[in-house]
Amino acid sequence: MASPAPLDRHHRPLGVLRLSLTARCNLACPYCLPDGQEPPGLLSLEERLLLVEAAVQLGVHTLRLTGGEPLLHGDLEALIGALAPLRQRPAGDRRGRLRQIALTTNGTLLSAERARSLREAGLERITISLDGADGTSVARMAGLASTAVPPASVGSAAMGAGGAGPGTEGETNNSRARGEVLLARVLAAIEHARAAGFDPAAGELKLNAVITRHGNADQLLPLAALARERGLELRLIEYMDVGNRNGWDPAEVISAAEMVGRIDTRWPLEPLGRDCHGTASRWRYRDGGGLLAAVASISAPFCGDCNRLRITADGVAYSCLFAAHGTDLRPWLRPRPDRDGLLAALSSLWRQRDDRYSEERSLSAMATANGSIATPDATAIPDAAVARQARPPAHAEMAYLGG
Ligand code: SAM
Ligand code: SF4
Numbered sequence: 001m002a003s004p005a006p007l008d009r010h011h012r013p014l015g016v017l018r019l020s021l022t023a024r025c026n027l028a029c030p031y032c033l034p035d036g037q038e039p040p041g042l043l044s045l046e047e048r049l050l051l052v053e054a055a056v057q058l059g060v061h062t063l064r065l066t067g068g069e070p071l072l073h074g075d076l077e078a079l080i081g082a083l084a085p086l087r088q089r090p091a092g093d094r095r096g097r098l099r100q101i102a103l104t105t106n107g108t109l110l111s112a113e114r115a116r117s118l119r120e121a122g123l124e125r126i127t128i129s130l131d132g133a134d135g136t137s138v139a140r141m142a143g144l145a146s147t148a149v150p151p152a153s154v155g156s157a158a159m160g161a162g163g164a165g166p167g168t169e170g171e172t173n174n175s176r177a178r179g180e181v182l183l184a185r186v187l188a189a190i191e192h193a194r195a196a197g198f199d200p201a202a203g204e205l206k207l208n209a210v211i212t213r214h215g216n217a218d219q220l221l222p223l224a225a226l227a228r229e230r231g232l233e234l235r236l237i238e239y240m241d242v243g244n245r246n247g248w249d250p251a252e253v254i255s256a257a258e259m260v261g262r263i264d265t266r267w268p269l270e271p272l273g274r275d276c277h278g279t280a281s282r283w284r285y286r287d288g289g290g291l292l293a294a295v296a297s298i299s300a301p302f303c304g305d306c307n308r309l310r311i312t313a314d315g316v317a318y319s320c321l322f323a324a325h326g327t328d329l330r331p332w333l334r335p336r337p338d339r340d341g342l343l344a345a346l347s348s349l350w351r352q353r354d355d356r357y358s359e360e361r362s363l364s365a366m367a368t369a370n371g372s373i374a375t376p377d378a379t380a381i382p383d384a385a386v387a388r389q390a391r392p393p394a395h396a397e398m399a400y401l402g403g
Pocket of ligand 2: 068129
């Protein structure tokens, strides 16, 4: 049997597992653009349990469930509930102990009942993604503005589908109305989560926002205000070059320094730093308005202590977002589970892990003095084009993300 708690080639332990439950989504955020279809060979609940169990034995203490949109997955509560024995193990158990289960969701399907059932199943943290504080911005960032038909499952009646053609004033009004419905739904989801016991003051309920220069930069202050009013930590995420289809342009990236600087001008902030192995740097509002966080994956990458493993909905493990190849774990799950083989495969994957792509890239990317990404010139990011050619499928890259 593989020895527990492996370290990778840069002496980094394994700590967080980001498990994607589905590649499907009911939104089409242009910065993400998921595949929309499940890959063949989706894992079953039992197979996911085996994976989490093996990962926990190798050092994983935190499980983040993501997607696509994980609330589209019918077995979500059952999976969380079935993980309870891993969480009840005593500290020091040689099989490891799962300390926390978290979820990242767009919130559209988080009804009061769903929030309660997730809490009862044992979910401890929810991060809800919201990229704007008005209907127009929300529609644009969720991909509602350009779609003639509302995304599946959000619901045509709820989203106010209408017949105006593209580019007309009617379409603009229509998309704003759809954005307003979506915004109202996400704001309601926040309150459902709070009512179900997810306490923002304990870090159990947070907001994620991806900010792009021409998409929603004007939403920085409104989003900060919205989060402050609701006592939520807002996590500003730099626009990352993930997905095969999001047409990433470095000129669209607003650095964490610039985002935080703009908010600091309105509501002065005091830096708290970044926790070891954390993705976000944090600040406290000096007026007592709570916390702000920023994920600077592009401008200030944190590969040095990255402890995250990603597993896709179809069971392929990636040790880095930019790893060109994943390890298909299904041979150890089917037709019969081979627990020792799975443990050995995961352990070997982690021991061989050498990735620090973002840091390597940032050495060659130029950052301007004010912290914005300098140029869309491909020569400034020489590895990006190479990495793009050998990219994993979009649903694999989504497994990377998750709050
Ligand atoms: N559908 C869920 C949601 O939106 O929260 C979970 C999956 S989504 C891939 C997880 C997180 O990744 C979201 O907060 C989303 O905003 C973020 N994300 C997606 N594409 C991104 C990109 N290109 N750059 C930075 N963050 C991104
Ligand atoms: Fe869907 Fe989340 Fe991607 Fe938006 S960010 S398209 S909600 S998976």
